[in-house]
Amino acid sequence: MGNTSPLSVGIVGAGRVGAALGAALAAAGHQIIAASGRSAASRTRIAELLPTAAVRPAEEVAAGTRLVIVSVPDDALTPLIADLAEAGALGPDQIVAHTSGAHGLGALAPAVVAGAGPLALHPAMTFTGTRLDLDRLRSGVSFGVTAPVDLRAFATRIVADLGGAVEWIPEERRALYHAALAHGSNHLVTLVNEAMDRLRDAGVTDPARVLDPLLHAALDNTLRLGDAALTGPVSRGDAGTVARHLADLGASAPESVPAYLALARRTADRAVAAGRLLPADAEQLLDVLAHNRLAHNRLAHDCEEATA
CATH class of the missing domain: 1.10.1040 (N-(1-d-carboxylethyl)-l-norvaline Dehydrogenase; domain 2)
Structure with missing residues (x-):
């Protein structure tokens, strides 16, 4: 967890937020291995913001990376995590971070059962899905983070790599x-x-x-x-x-x-x-x-x- 070497990163859900965060992590030296996206707009964002990423189904993106960033609509998050865990795409030595503001660590329970570390990592910013987002991230954005104690240092590092600052949000206060x-x-x-x-x-x-x-x-x-x-x-x-x-x-x-x-x-x-x-x-x-x-x-x- 204290390792500062580049991470292999997968983006599950290359919407406006996921693609922008992936591009920011790539700029910080991390390796964006793969990304998933069903819509034409998502695939365009992958091509423009994540040119090194292979386009893969969600379970393949998750299975091959150390840090899995899940950026999907709030109501889709819990069933998606359950599906990924059931497919065997999540396991030990992985960290699964979702970008939902409304959800905390509870939505990642199936990933934890599979042995992965959970993070709730929400950027307090509105996104366009373009390179304009990278400039805004670099200007300094707060991230509402909920994390187990043993992952707080890791979360702080990732947020710093994204150009942001951590605001620790208790699990029971995520919706508020x-x-x-x-x-x-x-x-x-x-x-x-x-x-x-x-x-x-x-x-x-x-x-x-x-x-x-x-x-x-x-x-x-x-x-x-x-x-x-x-x-x-x-x-x-x-x-x-x-x-x-x-x-x-x-x-x-x-x-x-x-x-x-x-x-x-x-x-x-x-x-x-x-x-x-x-x-x-x-x-x-x-x-x-x-x-x-x-x-x-x-x-x-x-x-x-x-x-x-």
Whole structure:
């Protein structure tokens, strides 16, 4: 485990994440022996990012390598590991690392029974499946890692070879860790697209240009200052402004109202807790949100009954 010589590596699942991690390990001096990928896109990624890797079925990729990186959708991970173990593709002197954020070591139980060492190795980054990912990895990415004590040094070495930093995540906290990342990144995509749609509704011809400096400043300030970065009508307790927002959204884009209400209420709670908004100043705002929530729920219920 303390050996620093190059490893033979197999990539089971050459999707965006697996191909990029394989390419980064190759750049660090490791040998990418083989990779599996069923789709045309996966095979293209193997050709472009993993040119030394042979394209093989998953069980052949796993059987011939010291480090097996399994990068498949979350729901496919557990049955795939079971299939690989049953096929005799996993055994002693191997380390099997999956890249799922939601799963921990439990998903690798069949590999452990077969004698392999388990790692949960999740990069906290979004991937494109192109060489752009390598630049982002080299800039420094955190990896949520769950590992047995005897594999922690090995995991630290691999993450360092990938240009990253280790964040140790307890097994029982993997889902919470992944929920936080999905909430912050995936929902951010939805939120920004919603904002661009509503700007188009308001007559803005280039929403991305308008939002670019605002969103970058908001994100930078939040990462540095936390709740102290909060600005806007909710943090000021401007109930009248929020009421007008909800009225216009209800008229032009009612599908955006539930998300606005939920985020405005959560923003108000955080603003009060952080001392940015006095409870007395929040009362009228909270009344507006509660009234609109009831009205929206009533309207949604009436629509469901009408279409039943």
